[in-house]
Amino acid sequence: MNKVVLFAGTDQTRETLASQLKEYLPDYIELSSFAIDEYLPEQLPDGLIVISSRLAYEELLEFWDLDKISSRLIIARRTIDFDALDELFFLPEGSPVIFVNDVKEAAINGIEALEEVGLDHLELIPFYPGLDENEIQEARLALTPGEVDKVPGFVEEVIDIGPRLMDYTTIVSILNSLGILENQANRFSNKYLQKIIKMGKKLAHSAREINRLNSQLNQIINGLNEAVLVYNPEGKISVATGQVRELLDLGDKDLQGRAVQDIIYRKDLLSFLMNIEQEEKEIFALGGTSTSVNKFYLSESDNIIAVFQNVQETLANNRQLKQDLINRGYYARYTFKDIIGTSNKIKKARRVAKKLAETELTILLEGETGTGKELFAGAIHNASNRREGPFLAVNFSALHDDLIESELFGYEEGAFTGAKKGGKAGLFEQAESGTIFLDEIGDVSKKVQARLLRVLQEKEVMRIGSNEIKPVDVRIIAATNKNIASLVEAGEFRQDLYYRLKTGYIRIPPLRERKGDIRELLDYFIEIESAHKIEITNEVIDELLSYNWYGNVRELKNILNYMLAVSDDNYLTLEDIPDPGFFQIGSQEKSRVFDDSTGLEDSVVVKGSPGYAKSLAGLNNDLNKEELYILKKIKEIRAEGDLVGRKTLAESLKGSEYELTEYQVRNRLVNLEDKGYLERKRGRHGTLLSGKAKKLLN
Numbered sequence: 072m073n074k075v076v077l078f079a080g081t082d083q084t085r086e087t088l089a090s091q092l093k094e095y096l097p098d099y100i101e102l103s104s105f106a107i108d109e110y111l112p113e114q115l116p117d118g119l120i121v122i123s124s125r126l127a128y129e130e131l132l133e134f135w136d137l138d139k140i141s142s143r144l145i146i147a148r149r150t151i152d153f154d155a156l157d158e159l160f161f162l163p164e165g166s167p168v169i170f171v172n173d174v175k176e177a178a179i180n181g182i183e184a185l186e187e188v189g190l191d192h193l194e195l196i197p198f199y200p201g202l203d204e205n206e207i208q209e210a211r212l213a214l215t216p217g218e219v220d221k222v223p224g225f226v227e228e229v230i231d232i233g234p235r236l237m238d239y240t241t242i243v244s245i246l247n248s249l250g251i252l253e254n255q256a257n258r259f260s261n262k263y264l265q266k267i268i269k270m271g272k273k274l275a276h277s278a279r280e281i282n283r284l285n286s287q288l289n290q291i292i293n294g295l296n297e298a299v300l301v302y303n304p305e306g307k308i309s310v311a312t313g314q315v316r317e318l319l320d321l322g323d324k325d326l327q328g329r330a331v332q333d334i335i336y337r338k339d340l341l342s343f344l345m346n347i348e349q350e351e352k353e354i355f356a357l358g359g360t361s362t363s364v365n366k367f368y369l370s371e372s373d374n375i376i377a378v379f380q381n382v383q384e385t386l387a388n389n390r391q392l393k394q395d396l397i398n399r400g401y402y403a404r405y406t407f408k409d410i411i412g413t414s415n416k417i418k419k420a421r422r423v424a425k426k427l428a429e430t431e432l433t434i435l436l437e438g439e440t441g442t443g444k445e446l447f448a449g450a451i452h453n454a455s456n457r458r459e460g461p462f463l464a465v466n467f468s469a470l471h472d473d474l475i476e477s478e479l480f481g482y483e484e485g486a487f488t489g490a491k492k493g494g495k496a497g498l499f500e501q502a503e504s505g506t507i508f509l510d511e512i513g514d515v516s517k518k519v520q521a522r523l524l525r526v527l528q529e530k531e532v533m534r535i536g537s538n539e540i541k542p543v544d545v546r547i548i549a550a551t552n553k554n555i556a557s558l559v560e561a562g563e564f565r566q567d568l569y570y571r572l573k574t575g576y577i578r579i580p581p582l583r584e585r586k587g588d589i590r591e592l593l594d595y596f597i598e599i600e601s602a603h604k605i606e607i608t609n610e611v612i613d614e615l616l617s618y619n620w621y622g623n624v625r626e627l628k629n630i631l632n633y634m635l636a637v638s639d640d641n642y643l644t645l646e647d648i649p650d651p652g653f654f655q656i657g658s659q660e661k662s663r664v665f666d667d668s669t670g671l672e673d674s675v676v677v678k679g680s681p682g683y684a685k686s687l688a689g690l691n692n693d694l695n696k697e698e699l700y701i702l703k704k705i706k707e708i709r710a711e712g713d714l715v716g717r718k719t720l721a722e723s724l725k726g727s728e729y730e731l732t733e734y735q736v737r738n739r740l741v742n743l744e745d746k747g748y749l750e751r752k753r754g755r756h757g758t759l760l761s762g763k764a765k766k767l768l769n
């Protein structure tokens with residue numbers, strides 16, 4: 072046989088298949104071809120009959136009895152032209168694409184053929200004339216094997232992959248039937264090889280291009296000088312700049328491909344990063360600096376990008392902020408989120424502080440050293456309307472009186488020897504539109520007190536050596552670890568100033584009154600201080616719970632840092648707890664110190680601890696006069712054989728120096744119970760003195 076006759080349904084398919092056949096047939100084989108919908112010869116020609124599809128075969132059956140010639144007939148198997156497919160590989164996973172063909176069956180077959188060759192990342196939807204357009208999902212893109220005119224109007228882009236070609240088994244059968252497979256084998260396999268090589272070259276080129284773009288992109292990201300982390304919703308990291316490693320203290324570890332969950336242990340940061348629902352910005356204390364983390368989700372690539380910025384540096388780049396503010400670092404790094412603790416006492420302090428932050432009231436913060444007064448002051452500023460303005464902290468205990476005056480109020484040129492040329496603006500002027508934090512206000516002299524009163528009353532300052540009055544718009548937050556009321560009583564602090572300062576008042580509880588927060592604080596400090604996961608044994612926690620923590624949260628933080636430094640591995644054990652000398656003691660005067668390695672014990676006797684000036688000689692200093700009075704009253708009531716309830720107690724205090732409402736009595740009782748002086752029993756017993764209280768009163 073040296074003749075081949077091709078029958079195809081349409082002229083377009085005829086042309087495509089004929090040119091495909093020509094590539095494989097030697098010249099001496101004569102090829103003729105017919106499109107069924109255009110023209111058919113009267114007689115079935117001689118030679119090998121090749122029919123383009125089963126559908127075309129069935130159409131031809133109407134004209135000729137093809138069963139008779141089955142020995143010289145081949146029905147082609149068809150497949151997609153790979154050369155036309157590359158564009159499809161670049162479409163995002165799951166994109167809806169309609170596959171358009173002239174009849175339903177052909178549309179479905181086309182989709183099957185694509186899936187067979189592994190193109191399964193798209194959502195392919197069959198479409199053919201007659202199908203109700205409203206019933207199919209709208210797609211932006213259509214694919215069609217040459218049926219462009221049948222593509223519906225809503226589609227924006229059409230990829231014509233041309234008619235399907237004959238697959239290689241069909242070509243082999245044709246060559247075989249012609250008896251030329253053997254001598255054409257080389258040519259045939261070379262053709263296929265060429266196609267495969269061409270495809271391979273394309274892929275290699277794409278891979279090179281992707282690598283080049285990737286490395287360019289990495290260079291750009293690293294050059295940004297920002298800490299950038301890119302990861303998918305499962306947490307798998309695709310980009311992490313060197314700055315991220317530095318910030319999170321991760322050494323040289325290669326982070327690409329690792330999970331965010333494996334490298335970040337801080338729960339708050341992790342849950343922030345893994346919540347992809349919304350674009351967010353939050354501030355975290357990382358490696359000792361405030362870091363703002365800005366996170367957003369890119370739905371196109373299903374990636375989350377987190378950008379970490381040092382708040383101080385960000386401020387420095389923000390031209391809106393005054394240069395002065397930048398140079399001096401006059402900003403508050405803390406927010407209410409940084410105030411850790413869920414005990415009722417800290418919750419109450421936080422709640423009140425949040426409320427006061429919304430007002431313009433002057434605030435007095437009272438609390439022992441290390442309880443977090445500066446933390447509260449900063450958080451209040453950052454939650455107030457003044458947050459864009461400066462936050463200036465002045466510590467009176469560290470400054471000499473004269474210096475305090477000139478620093479706070481400024482001076483004119485020549486006001487005193489050593490005064491700078493041109494004079495100097497004081498801190499009140501520099502804090503314009505912001506907040507000034509006056510720490511250790513109890514240490515300030517009467518002279519400065521008088522000047523402060525003027526600022527509070529008149530909202531104006533006068534520089535030293537000047538008569539000119541300057542209005543200032545500054546909010547004052549003052550703090551003290553002394554009991555100012557008793558300083559007022561002793562005539563050391565101006566009463567009028569005290570009342571002016573105390574328009575807003577927050578008592579920050581000492582740590583020993585909220586030991587329930589210790590665990591949480593330890594976890595928090597471990598998260599910010601350590602790059603690794605650290606376990607603390609229960610014994611250590613119990614031991615730490617037994618201390619009095621006179622240096623409060625600051626002391627707890629210091630001790631944890633010590634323990635992290637001396638511990639051998641990722642566990643903190645009893646052995647890592649420092650010697651007693653490391654712990655802060657309640658006052659300079661003490662009648663007995665610790666006697667074993669467990670540090671301070673409950674019975675250490677201290678006088679005049681900071682914060683509660685009037686402590687009682689010979690007693691544990693955690694009681695004030697009022698509390699002692701209440702204990703005495705309870706003893707009296709019990710001696711009468713009566714039950715102690717809020718009401719009885721409030722009545723018994725009436726007329727005394729410590730008259731209290733029932734509500735106040737309830738709070739005092741809760742405090743005394745927390746400190747171990749009272750036991751509350753249900754039912755007939757009411758409130759009872761504990762053994763500790765009885766010992767004290769006897």
Ligand SMILES: Nc1ncnc2c1ncn2[C@@H]1O[C@H](COP(=O)(O)OP(=O)(O)OP(=O)(O)O)[C@@H](O)[C@H]1O
Pocket residue numbers: 409410411412438439440441442443444445446447510552592624625628
């Ligand atoms: N509730 C808290 N949560 C987290 N950290 C805290 C808390 N309270 C205090 N700290 C930390 O303890 C340290 C001491 O806090 P801060 O300087 O605010 O105390 P302070 O009361 O102003 O002390 P002082 O009276 O000695 O100036 C800081 O490192 C602060 O971040």
